[in-house]
């Protein structure tokens with residue numbers, strides 16, 4: 151268990167710094183293995199970093215981007231994480247996207263698609279970028295959800311799960327497909343983006359108490375990996 155905290159003066163500084171790190175990671179991955187694969191959180195917090203990264207001159211056709219989790223909605227729905235990602239990375243000509251969900255968002259077909267996709271991309275992610283909700287969920291590992299314990303289980307790892315948050319969050323009231331904790335941790339680098347005092351307090355509690363069923367982010371923080379925490383007010 152280890153985490154390194156980077157505190158930034160504001161969200162713009164966080165975005166610039168994270169984008170620069172991801173740029174280096176992509177360059178190094180392409181130099182070492184010929185391609186790069188990133189798993190990226192949806193929501194709002196990391197998107198300024200994605201837009202800054204998308205402006206970098208990289209061999210984008212050698213890069214695959216996958217959401218860490220997806221809402222079970224049609225791909226043209228405003229709540230679709232991949233739709234937002236495609237818009238943010240529009241300047242990154244040639245970049246490829248890997249979808250966790252079926253085109254129409256059907257949850258069961260999406261789960262089958264996600265598991266097949268992940269079996270085809272079995273290698274470690276070069277970087278995983280995570281966010282965290284006010285309830286300490288990360289990706290779509292929501293406290294209180296059915297299947298959460300299985301999705302956190304490191305002894306019997308399965309790549310992806312359907313999670314139906316209870317209650318459904320008002321801002322995105324949909325079933326989700328999420329990478330499991332084990333799959334998120336199968337990464338060469340892990341970055342957690344946090345903004346705001348409220349989330350900072352939740353993070354501190356998750357660091358101190360180590361109860362992943364209550365604070366799913368704790369499954370990442372207390373794993374035997376180094377997590378880079380990028381935080382600003």
Ligand SMILES: O=C1O[C@H](COP(=O)(O)O)[C@@H](O)[C@H](O)[C@H]1O
Pocket residue numbers: 190191192193194195196218219220221231280281282283284287288289290322
């Ligand atoms: O629903 C989600 O929420 C979390 C946190 O989002 P934020 O808007 O508070 O940054 C996000 O990390 C996750 O990928 C997303 O599906």
